[in-house]
Amino acid sequence: MAFLQSLFWFLVLIGVMIIIHELGHFWAARLFKVRVDVFSIGFGPRLFGFRRGDTDYRFSAILFGGYVKMAGEQPGDEHGDDPNGLLTKPRWQRLVIAFAGPFMNIALAVGLLTGLFMVKYQRLADDNKGAVIGYVLPGSAAAKAGIQAGDRMDGKADPSWEDVNLKEVASAGLALDVTVSRPGKVINTKVTPVQDERSGVGTVGWAPKSEIQAVGVSPDMPAGKAGLKQGDLLISANGQPVESRYTLQSIVRGTGGKPVDIVYKRDSVTHEVSIKPEYSSTDGDAHWMIGVQIEEKVNFITTKLSFPDALRESLVENRKGATMIFEFLRGMIERRVSTKSLEGPIGISRLSAEAAKEGPSSFLGLMSVVSLNLAIFNLLPIPILDGGVILLLLVEILMGRDLSLQVKETMLKIGFVFLMMVVVFVLYNDISKVLPRG
Secondary structure, eight states: OHHHHHHHHHHHHHHHHHHHHHHHHHHHHHHTTOOEEEEEEEEEEEEEEEEETTEEEEEEEEEEEEEEEETTOSTTOTTTTOTTSGGGSOHHHHHHHHHHHHHHHHHHHHHHHHHHHHHOEEEETTGGGOOBEEEEOTTSHHHHTTOOTTOEEESSSSOOHHHHHHHHHTOTTOOEEEEEEETTEEEEEEEOOEEOTTTOSEEOSEEEOOOEEEEEEOTTSHHHHTTOOTTOEEEEETTEEOOSHHHHHHHHHTSTTOOEEEEEEETTEEEEEEEOOEEEEETTEEEEEOOEEEEEOOOEEEEOOOHHHHHHHHHHHHHHHHHHHHHHHHHHHTTOSOGGGOOOHHHHHHHHHHHHHHOHHHHHHHHHHHHHHHHHHHTSSOTTSHHHHHHHHHHHHHHTSOOOHHHHHHHHHHHHHHHHHHHHHHHHHHHHHHSOOO
């Protein structure tokens, strides 16, 4: 059942984006009076559909994609001399038609966030406090750079943890200039994120200072037996303030089994309890634990934005997203970011099902992110993609003549082989993530 739900929401998610993408090509082609023979959702054999005018609107057997087939689209087509064929149109018009698909995906990403922000816009309640470090992992890149818990990120006007994390995860192997302020001094240093083995992205080894809340308590583990409950706010452990989700974990694991004195708050009332850890294992890693799942307590201010403000915030968020995508692509090319960070159809189906459970805003937010990713992927200069078509047209415009048919066919074949290799690799990467590790 879970698989069918994931598949359903994946098809909804990807289906909307495919339709929007292909409508971009379709509308642009019709604008320049190019005859469209087929508008297909999916590839392969035709399942069903209808014909209106010159166009066969169809659903095809393989629903992971779609296409628009235009008259005279390829050199040597039987309709190559058709005045309404694609290749008879000026190059600038063909360039617009090629760009229209990715443009519609970008417009969808911007439009979805704009609409969401007009209904519900959330921002962190403590944005004005800046990014303060609550924990530094011993031996990590941050620790080696001399950064300490309590340091405040500086160098930019009130940087948020979102800004810090976006830079961190995309910068494995790159030395970053970091400025932190500490009572009485400002420290300038360099921190080089290392690649995390599990996620494949850069990590420095620090965590934000925040309130920590119990979000899950195992009733048969020490924390549950001692009376801790979901929703309790953790104040301190063995006299040390719990200001990061890693602080309690570090203290418990380092006890050697000795009791941990925990101060927590429930319904504004402070309580204290002593909990003796239990030696157990999770994911093959044996250590001392008390059986409580904790997360940072994030306080949001929820409001609604006017259309101009919502559009502006949407553009800002999509610009950040696009920058992150390009940073990840750069990191993969330079082999600093692992391909484990990629999500293929299996990963996206899982994310889409989770987002659907959380509600419409989460699902539409995910759709915006994936739509932006799809637009950028299609704009990559790979011959079989829109970006490759645009590149070839720009080369022909600069040359003032068409490239030879042989060159175009060779580039298409190379592009197709490369794309199939990418598809196989992404699927393999997805499957390897869900298979049990030996």
